[in-house]
Amino acid sequence: MAEDEDDDRYRAPALDKGLDILELLAGVDGGLTQAEIAKKLDRSPNEFYRMLDRLVRRGYVTRPDGDRYSLTLKLFGLAQLHAPVRRLVSYATPLMRELAETSQQANQLVVLDRGSAVVIAQQEAPDYWGISIRVGSHISLFDTGSGHVLLAFRSPEERQMMISEHLRSTDKPPQSPEFFARLDQIRERGYEMMASMQTAGVFNLSTPVLGSDGKAIAALSIPYITLVNAPKAPDITKTIELLLAATEKLSQLAGSAVSQSK
Missing domain, CATH: 1.10.10.10 (Winged helix-like DNA-binding domain superfamily/Winged helix DNA-binding domain)
Structure with a gap:
């Protein structure tokens, strides 16, 4: 009372x-x-x-x-003025550009914001074909690679808090034990690879950007498509390797940045 x-x-x-x-x-x-x-x-x-x-x-x-x-878009513009987000995007941009060139695929950087996974940076594929997601888009924690990674690299208690906040803005029911088992598998192998639940023929490849405490502060994701007319384009296994290398570099920069901002 x-x-x-x-x-x-x-x-x-x-x-x-x-x-x-x-x-x-x-x-x-x-x-x-x-x-x-x-x-x-x-x-x-x-x-x-x-x-x-x-x-x-x-x-x-x-x-x-x-x-x-x-x-x-004024509110989104104000959000971009938030120093940690600006700093993360500034570190990520050249790495995302290099990743797009070497993988021949588009990629996106996603963070958690008040229960939603939000795209804060996007890099187009260098050639004609690629899957793009608009900067500022809100995507699900439950059925996207980025959402899975953001949840996987957090403690069980933090996962529950993130999911509870997400459920306030969605009609989707709480997840099953199998879902949490999958998160543990993602954490163990270091990345998510799943068929897109939004677009046929696309595989979501997602890896965590880790802070100095080892927790995911962002997810870097590639919506991978097979490029039939680009025989020299990396296959999905090589693309995962390129994605892991990019997020390792970004994690080193972001971890250092987080430490400095505390």
């Missing part, structure tokens, strides 16, 4: 309302009208007029179709 009273004492209704709008718009494609926003948040449409106007004027929300409100 005392905790609830403290929560009420420090409430900021206007701030809560603005955050409710941003969180709602972040989870939909195509935007929402003022009436749709009000209905989803179980409020009167009139409650949101001034708040939406301020969010548009500050650049967090836009109205591309006149009456529909959509989230802009």
Whole structure:
């Protein structure tokens, strides 16, 4: 009861309302009208007029179709100002570029952010063909190589915390004992290799970027496709070797960076 009273004492209704709008718009494609926003948040449409106007004027929300409100990339841009993320991306970029050239495949760098795996850097394949994922995309912890790696290289207690936070924003049920056994196998062999559950013919290859404490601070992943017209392109076994070498270098840099920032 005392905790609830403290929560009420420090409430900021206007701030809560603005955050409710941003969180709602972040989870939909195509935007929402003022009436749709009000209905989803179980409020009167009139409650949101001034708040939406301020969010548009500050650049967090836009109205591309006149009456529909959509989230802009301003929040993502602010997130990129966060020093550890900027530093990690700056270290990763040349290594990711080199990995794309040597593997002939695209690659992505993924971190955990409030229960979601988020792509913070992307390197295109050097030739015509490759699988790209937009920077800023949120992907699942449960059915992607990056998500598996982020979970695998954490303690059992941390895994449960990560999964609990992830489940707040997804309808997927808790995972089975077999899932946790798979995480242990990934940790033992040092990488994940799995058929993509989103795109046919693609294999997710994912390895951990480790901090100085040996825990995954990011996952570097290749959505591997067989390049029929590129006979000199590395096969999947060689590509895994290249990916492991790249993350070993990045882990050395990131581990040092983490130590310096503490």
